[in-house]
Structure formats: C-alpha cells, structure tokens
Amino acid sequence: MPAVQGTLILDSVVRITEQRNREDLERCLVETLIDLTDLSRVSIVSVKPAGGAPVAECLACIGADGNRCARCEPRPLPEFPLVERAVASGLEEVEVGQNGGFAAAVPAYGGGPDDPQSFLVVEGTGDSAHHRKLVHGFAAIYRNFTGVLRDAERDTLTGLKNRRTFDENIGRIVGAAAGARRGDTTERRHHADAELHWLAICDIDHFKRINDTYGHIFGDEVLLLFAAIMRKTFRAEDLLFRYGGEEFLAVLAPTSAERAAQAFERFRAAIEAFAFPQVGRVTVCVGYVPILADDVSSEVLGRADTALYYVKSHGRNGVRSFDELVAQGLLIRPSEVGSVDLFESA
Numbered sequence: 001m002p003a004v005q006g007t008l009i010l011d012s013v014v015r016i017t018e019q020r021n022r023e024d025l026e027r028c029l030v031e032t033l034i035d036l037t038d039l040s041r042v043s044i045v046s047v048k049p050a051g052g053a054p055v056a057e058c059l060a061c062i063g064a065d066g067n068r069c070a071r072c073e074p075r076p077l078p079e080f081p082l083v084e085r086a087v088a089s090g091l092e093e094v095e096v097g098q099n100g101g102f103a104a105a106v107p108a109y110g111g112g113p114d115d116p117q118s119f120l121v122v123e124g125t126g127d128s129a130h131h132r133k134l135v136h137g138f139a140a141i142y143r144n145f146t147g148v149l150r151d152a153e154r155d156t157l158t159g160l161k162n163r164r165t166f167d168e169n170i171g172r173i174v175g176a177a178a179g180a181r182r183g184d185t186t187e188r189r190h191h192a193d194a195e196l197h198w199l200a201i202c203d204i205d206h207f208k209r210i211n212d213t214y215g216h217i218f219g220d221e222v223l224l225l226f227a228a229i230m231r232k233t234f235r236a237e238d239l240l241f242r243y244g245g246e247e248f249l250a251v252l253a254p255t256s257a258e259r260a261a262q263a264f265e266r267f268r269a270a271i272e273a274f275a276f277p278q279v280g281r282v283t284v285c286v287g288y289v290p291i292l293a294d295d296v297s298s299e300v301l302g303r304a305d306t307a308l309y310y311v312k313s314h315g316r317n318g319v320r321s322f323d324e325l326v327a328q329g330l331l332i333r334p335s336e337v338g339s340v341d342l343f344e345s346a
Contacts, residue, residue: 008036009134017088018143020097026060029120029142031223037131039099040064043084044108045199048074052136054087056080059118074237083119092136094128102170102275106311108139109146155242157220158227166241167251170297173197173251183229191270195254200264200288201304202230205316207246218278227286233267257290257321262317264288272317283317290323306331 019025030042043061045053054077061069076250077084078265086093086105094104108290109118120139124131153165159270161169204210204226230240230248237253250267252260264286271284287307291300307322310331325331 005036012036012138013141014037016138016249017145018036020149022146023059025142025145025149026157029138030060030062031337033120033122033135034062034064034066035136037124037134038064039122039131041123043069043121044118045080045105045121046116047077047083047087047119050074052278053077056083057116073180081260083121084117086255087117096128099125104128104135106135109143111192115150118142133296142192158223158231158242160227160240160242160248162241165289166239166251167282167297168299169251170199170291171237173291174293174295174297174300189244196257196260197254197291198260198288199252199291199300200252200286201243201301201308202248203308203312204246204248205283205285205312210282214279221322222276222279222282225274226271226282228322229274230267233270236261238263251291260288261319261321285311286319287311288319288321302334 007342012035016025016028018034019028023304026044030044033039033042041061041063041267044059045056046059046312047056049055055074056077056079057074058069058072063069064179077087082093082095082105086107090107092104092106104122106120106122107117109115109121114281120133120135122135122141148306153161155162204222207219207222210222223242224258226248227240227242230250234240234250235253239250239251241251243249250261255263268284268286271282274282276282287299287304287309287310289303303322307320310325311318311320326333
C-alpha cells in the first residue's frame, strides 16, 4: 500500500472514531469511502421489524458527485432486494449489472434485541473485488465503533436507552414534528395528520418501599423485569428509556390518540398482572402527552410530569393524559413550565 494512501486511510479512521453519535458516524463513513475510492455511491441501510414485517431505511447516502440523498422513509424490505438477500444469507451479496456496474450489500452491524441490523451498500463499475478489502475493513470499524456508541447510549442495568440519549432524540423528534407541520418533504412522515409522537413518563409506585423492604438486589430485579415488560409491550419502532431511578420514558412512533391511550393502558395492565419474584404485585403511574410541532423538550416533560403526579396523588396505578385532564378541568395548563423533578420518590 503506498504511504500516501496509508496516511489517508489512517486519517479517515481517526476522523470516524472522533464521532460521538450514530448519525454523525454514518455520515462520516459514507463520505470517507467516497473520498478513498472511485465508487459511484455509498449508503448505509438499516433493517428492523415493524409489525412483523421487516422494513428498510437508508440512514446515510452520498454519490461520487457529492450529492447526498435525503434520509428515506422506512419502506418494505422487498424494495431493497440486494439487502433482503444479505439479511437472509447473513453474508455479503453482490449484484453485477449488464453495463459493467455492480452493487454490494455488506453486513455492517448485527444489532441487538432492540437494535436494527445495518448494511453498507456500495455501487460502482469495474471489478467489485478491487474495493472489497477496504469496504470490509471500514464495515468492521463501523461495526466495532457502533457497539461502543451503543454501550454509551444504554443504561447499564436495564439495557434501555439512557437519559443522555433521550436528550439527543427528543430534539430530533420535535424537529420532525415541526417539519411535518410545514410539509417539508425531508421531515414529513407517512402518517395521517392526526397521528403524532407521544411521550409518557412511567414511575414505579412505592419503589423506595420495595428497596427498603426487600433490599436493592430485588429492587434491581424489579427494574430489570419492568424494562423487559416495556420491550415486550411496546412496538419495535417505539423508543424506550430509563431516565433515572424508577423513572422510565416511552416515546411512541406516530399514532393516534386512541391507540396511544390503549398502548399505555396495555403496559399498565401488564405490569399489574406480572408476579414479580419475592416482591409480588407492582404497579405503575403513567402520565403522557403528544409531542407537538412548537414544543421544546422541557415543556413536553413538564406536561407529562404534571399528568404523572396527578395519577400519583389520585390513587396511583393509573394512566392519564395531560390534555384530557386539562379538558376535564382537573388541571390548569401553565403559561410557563418551570424546572421538572423527575426523581421524586414516594
């Protein structure tokens, strides 16, 4: 390998490993491969289940001309036949065109229980083997560093996403809501106007009493099982977080008010019905709100938190919508939302 090319590759690896979130990592990776090769297009495609049928989404894409593709909406996996074959085989799949062009889908990240698979998709002309070592090498760097970033995004006990990750995601979700309201094609989601993201704060009832009575080992087991029930109850496209202590957050992918209410009630009922070892019956309070186009994260959290503490002060073991409580005259919509304490225990 010429010394100049080796230096360029080393500089590229350094630049990739400087990234601190997945979106920047994906963007940096496709740009790097375009810079280092004569490939005509490089993309990263993720595959995840959605209602039982896998969907694929292009996360980052750039052509040799420097043009970047807009992040696409999730589409049925069969619309990405090369990636679909790579999913089925678990191996690299190559397709050679009659005009001398080729496309290859290289497995780049295996994912986890609630993580999508990722594939590095490259297109070019000539001999695909010429690029194979470099593409496979950078796919391995992406796989390893994605694992590092994933660990940094997760709560160490439950494996759910952590508070820092929520803070990063909520801004993007509010931005997407604003884009959909404006009709921006790059932000608009393919869902009915009545379908919104929904945020719920879920607080385990009397968790301090559980720790004091049974000890922290059983308290931790309650947290682990609580998180497992969250994963089982909500959809793969919903985002789940442990915000701190016994506080958990769920952000629903766009859905109607009726279905959001059903989802949160289904979760509450699942917790109440589960027999927690040694501890027995555990219940949960849930306060939830829609995420609107003109929201900021502190306001969203403030409204959900207000609904949560209404439930906590009215019998616990319940689910309430902030907007419905306001409409019923049970809460007053504040003109300003102050600081939110999500860690008050009872």
